[in-house]
Amino acid sequence: MRPELSPKVLVLLRYAAAVYLLGSVLFTLYSLFPQYKEPQPEPSIKPKRLTEPGQATFDVENILYSQQIMTWKSKSFLPSKVLPYYFKAVRNFNPESVTITTLITFDRYPIFSRLVTNYQGPISVSIHITDDENKDENLSKLHDMYNSNPYMKEFVDIHVIVDKFERQFNMWRNVARFFARSNYFMMLDVDFHICTDLQRHLSLDAKARGVLSSGAAVVLPAFEYVKQDDGIDSATFPKDKQALIQLVQKKKITTFHDFFPRGHNATDYEQWYKSDSVYKVTTYQHSYEPYAIMRKEGTPWCDERFIGYGANKAACLFEIYISGIDYWVLPQDFVIHQSHPYKEETRKQERKYNRRLYQNFQEETCFRYFKYFLETSQWNTSKADNLKEQCSQIRGFNQAVEQFTIS
Numbered sequence: 104m105r106p107e108l109s110p111k112v113l114v115l116l117r118y119a120a121a122v123y124l125l126g127s128v129l130f131t132l133y134s135l136f137p138q139y140k141e142p143q144p145e146p147s148i149k150p151k152r153l154t155e156p157g158q159a160t161f162d163v164e165n166i167l168y169s170q171q172i173m174t175w176k177s178k179s180f181l182p183s184k185v186l187p188y189y190f191k192a193v194r195n196f197n198p199e200s201v202t203i204t205t206l207i208t209f210d211r212y213p214i215f216s217r218l219v220t221n222y223q224g225p226i227s228v229s230i231h232i233t234d235d236e237n238k239d240e241n242l243s244k245l246h247d248m249y250n251s252n253p254y255m256k257e258f259v260d261i262h263v264i265v266d267k268f269e270r271q272f273n274m275w276r277n278v279a280r281f282f283a284r285s286n287y288f289m290m291l292d293v294d295f296h297i298c299t300d301l302q303r304h305l306s307l308d309a310k311a312r313g314v315l316s317s318g319a320a321v322v323l324p325a326f327e328y329v330k331q332d333d334g335i336d337s338a339t340f341p342k343d344k345q346a347l348i349q350l351v352q353k354k355k356i357t358t359f360h361d362f363f364p365r366g367h368n369a370t371d372y373e374q375w376y377k378s379d380s381v382y383k384v385t386t387y388q389h390s391y392e393p394y395a396i397m398r399k400e401g402t403p404w405c406d407e408r409f410i411g412y413g414a415n416k417a418a419c420l421f422e423i424y425i426s427g428i429d430y431w432v433l434p435q436d437f438v439i440h441q442s443h444p445y446k447e448e449t450r451k452q453e454r455k456y457n458r459r460l461y462q463n464f465q466e467e468t469c470f471r472y473f474k475y476f477l478e479t480s481q482w483n484t485s486k487a488d489n490l491k492e493q494c495s496q497i498r499g500f501n502q503a504v505e506q507f508t509i510s
């Protein structure tokens with residue numbers, strides 16, 4: 104005998120079934136919803152752990168796709184938050200073009216904007232924002248800057264770094280380079296003006312392109328005005344080598360920081376004035392800080408233990424040289440410094456500290472690459488020439504070499 108259900112119970116059962124159905128539809132929708140809300144993950148950009156000595160200094164992990172934030176593990180401090188392509192240029196760049204990589208702080212926005220207008224080629228820039236209560240205000244200033252110049256949208260990729268650490272210049276440099284979207288990059292300080300049509304000259308100069316594609320670096324000689332006031336407006340700067348040489352002869356322009364010749368004199372300016380083809384730097388020493396174009400792959404990263412002013416760029420260029428990358432000088436192109444006041448107080452202390460660090464770093468780098476060249480059977484190749492020339496001055500180095508190379 105079938106149990107008789109009263110109409111009341113039937114209504115209740117139907118009601119319960121409806122509630123169940125509605126609930127499961129809602130549940131399904133709820134669990135599907137986030138997939139529509141969040142973008143699909145982008146292909147992984149996690150680099151391999153590289154074993155070459157110059158590339159082991161950095162390490163990227165934990166990319167949180169949904170928020171497009173990635174954690175950059177630096178050798179020095181706690182990890183930093185990096186927002187790659189905070190703004191991304193609409194253009195796709197020719198892989199053979201040169202991406203300018205640089206870093207800027209707030210006081211440099213106007214000068215950066217001029218660089219963008221002047222270069223009209225790919226630029227990858229790191230911007231540091233302090234993780235404090237001014238963060239949003241500072242980000243909105245960045246938006247203003249970006250919107251103020253239409254060339255930004257065409258050419259500039261902006262990567263934002265958010266943390267509490269100031270002046271991690273080498274880490275900022277590495278971020279800008281890591282996300283550069285062409286095969287070559289130029290490490291440039293934002294206050295330097297590229298006076299010539301660099302991109303055109305490079306496209307016409309087969310020898311210079313050969314140097315670059317072989318993995319070597321090419322340098323743009325650096326100059327500055329004798330009177331700081333003459334160097335404020337880049338619109339008045341010479342636009343070719345001939346015009347520059349005339350100003351040098353009139354003593355209006357001089358080589359950059361000529362009070363510290365070791366910073367740039369390996370460029371050999373006397374040869375440059377006469378030269379019409381690319382030539383090799385033969386008097387490299389560890390204070391040399393040229394502005395150079397390099398291949399993105401295979402060039403060592405800048406060591407991120409250098410924080411603050413002094414030696415950070417020199418250390419980077421030292422390791423690059425020791426790794427077997429030669430510097431060559433471009434015959435037509437050059438940069439001129441745009442004057443601005445320096446803040447000397449913070450710089451002095453940091454320079455003192457970094458000078459000590461750099462001494463230790465040189466020793467370490469010499470031994471690190473010596474070991475690497477031995478292990479990879481490159482010790483007897485020309486790749487080790489730069490190391491042999493620079494590192495023999497280090498105490499104990501030659502004895503160590505003898506120990507390990509005499510069979």
Ligand SMILES: *[C@@H]1O[C@H](CO)[C@@H](O)[C@H](O)[C@H]1NC(C)=O
Nearest residue numbers: 209231232233234237240241
């Ligand atoms: C952010 O904004 C504040 C206040 O305007 C300013 O003092 C600070 O230097 C800015 N810079 C960074 C890197 O956050």
Ligand SMILES: *[C@@H]1O[C@H](CO)[C@@H](O)[C@H](O)[C@H]1NC(C)=O
Nearest residue numbers: 363364365368369370371386
């Ligand atoms: C560069 O300057 C230093 C210091 O004045 C000097 O010792 C060195 O010989 C110079 N090098 C070249 C290539 O002129």
Ligand SMILES: *[C@@H]1O[C@H](CO)[C@@H](O)[C@H](O)[C@H]1NC(C)=O
Nearest residue numbers: 477480482483507508509510
């Ligand atoms: C380098 O070459 C020299 C001379 O040809 C040889 O005696 C030495 O064993 C080689 N060293 C290495 C590490 O290959």
